[in-house]
Amino acid sequence: MLEENQTITIKGTKDGLTLFIDDHVSFDDVMNELTVKLSEYNPKKDEPVVPVTVKLGNRYINDQQRQELRELIGGHNRFTIDSFDSNVIHRDEAMTWKEDSDVKVINRIVRSGQVLETVGDLLLIGDVNPGGRVVTTGNVFIMGSLLGIAHAGVNGDRETVIAASYMKPNQLRIADYISRAPDYETEGVYMECGLIDEEQDKIIIDRLQVLSHKRKDISGFERRILNG
DSSP states (O other): OOOSSOSEEEEEETTEEEEEEOTTSOHHHHHHHHHHHHHTOOOOTTSOOEEEEEEEETOOOOHHHHHHHHHHHHHSSSEEEEEEEESOOOHHHHHHHHHHHOEEEEEOOBOTTOEEEESSEEEEESOBOTTOEEEESSOEEEEEEEOSEEEEOTTSOTTOOEEEEEEOOSEEEETTEEEEGGGSOTTOEEEEEEEEETTTTEEEEEEGGGHHHHSGGGHHHHHHHHHO
8 A cells, every 4th residue: 555645655566666756746846755765775786677657647747857757767776767657648649639539520522533631530421432532540431432542540550440331442541551442342332341350461341340349449439429
């Protein structure tokens, strides 16, 4: 059990040390008490380096403060910071996360020669005509016909999927995987999805129902649509 009313509490675990920092005190006070705490440790030079996880609670620290902690903890001891664990993030990081997790609902037809690019999941209410292209960092859901090109997970997310009411694409792309038109039935398929099959190491076409167990996080998309 952790001791109360301490700015710094250090707890040993099987993975190293966990350092808990009181988030109600100033950073200067943290550094002062941590200096005292670490002075009590005198590891031998041949001892293995011990990884340290720093638990910050509801405290945000900037890059300079992170560097100061790294230098203090690792500078004169056989410790190294393995990770910082905080309940808060910078506003810029929060805005980036929000943008990446938002569902973009767009009502239009993507015609030949047009490119629709978004960030996050895309719900397109309309068709992608031959020669048209949709590109996004998240999943692609098309309530219409996919006859052109769709690229999901453009930043490398191989867990993303592409689904359409009617699927007869020129090309599907998921992350760095590409699947071309000859992989599909001549007449196209209804209410199906494209996703990466790790065992076959390629994009496959399957029923939409498989997403409930192959991509369990897809339910988050439904919640975001319902909650706006």
